[in-house]
Amino acid sequence: MNIIRLKGGIGNQLFQYAFGCAQKENEITVKYDISSFEGYRHAFRLKYFNVDIENENTDLFTKTKPFKPWFQGSKNIFKKVLKRFSIYFEDIFYIKRKVIYSRKSYDSRLLKVDNKFFDGYWANSKYFQNVLPSLRKDVCIRQEFYNYDYSELRKKIEQSTTPVVSIHIRKGDYLWEENTKIFEEISLDYYYKSLDFIYKRIGEFTLFIFSNDIDWCKTNFKYNKTIVFIDDNYTLEDYHEFELMRLCNHNIIANSTFSWWAAYLNNNSDKIVIAPRIWYANESRQKKHERNGFIPEDWIRL
Template structure:
């Protein structure tokens, strides 16, 4: 072990909770691999975990900033005679010390028990957590689009016993989920929980269908055990961004890759097929309505400007 440290000074200001968990886990993993010590600025979520993160004052004069070069995992060239300040997204478990990461992110027992007790009815039978990311991901040019069809087909295709389970929906747009998934009679919708409370609750579930968000990723990763089934999208990025950035290291290899375009629902589920068609029509209509209304507004502004 050297006397030098690795840190991530932008912890708390570069991305939300899912990204922050990656930054901590990867920074510690690289510290262990390269025989550095590690420390972090004060982190607002520390109180929810049993493990105390080492804190330190980070002076730009004594820490050398090293930036991530690409999204796929690679061997960082870290000088062993300097304090290192990492900067990047660091989104792969391949950077982690796996056992230590599980230990670091073990939730404080009183906090976890309180969350479970408040939602004890979710756990009266086996359950499946479906984590739906919307918000800024919808129609985002960089991120692969995961929609209604993905979650429904994954549920029906990989969980033939889904009717005998509790289906728990967690989302940054729970109103959308209630609108489109309430036809599942055994569905529950998580409301009025903070981001850290949602992750804690999610880790208690049996199986997972997740989006390609870091938040979904961590719920599944922290909740995974040898019997867990985790269904994830076929990729993280899309389009030109994918051509320039390899996302092969984002999802753990053991998670089940699912492309909803390759699977058809059984004819007996024709009502669900109709719901999918209606959902897609509404989604497309709203998207193009907003898109062209915005262009129309810009056109009118230009006319007014030049008058």
């Protein structure tokens, strides 16, 4: 049996859940540890979806520590050489550890090992691309969590006489000092160019704007199309907004796993998904991001 720790917001929780679904395809029993949500700023959100979550709380982390090279922090001239050997040997022993911490690169071995505890984000669609049909079927809101505003907006999208395009503008926590050092602040120019690209492809459309700072969007976002701002006039939870975003015909995402997943699970076979070319402000993170193929090949990057 494998245990996978769930943590982060909806987007990160979905990466971890999908990683477990892919392991189940190899006849591995998978349970999920949700203990990290106790006292955490993010809440466990997958309980609102039709997903198969078998919970296994565990204190395994208090007993196990990640691998760290003995020379870490060394200033001597052999550091680079030692680091190369460390990477080589860590790769050999990586799969043998009881607790496996995620790395940026895809590792197919992780889908087949058993009796492990996994702690990480597993943010690579190669892990779960084979279970995408079942993810699209299961990751939808349980009907008992529908409310009036969600149902009315859903109807508005489904009955629209023009294609509906979603835009996700991430502000709020992304403007905190610690996050500005990590994530690129996406300019309005990116969104305008994305909308112009879509207009040239499909013609007229209706625009739904989602944001954690919708007042900023109302003040600063100017575009000559029908716009529906998902604001405080609607009583919606984050999982409602996620589902509405997913139901739109086309998606313009932020550098956010929340809108990444909404676009990824979008069932429209003709969908246009546009993602920001620069995801991270940190140069080394951005280079890893580009190498690891985080953005699906059929998406547009602007």
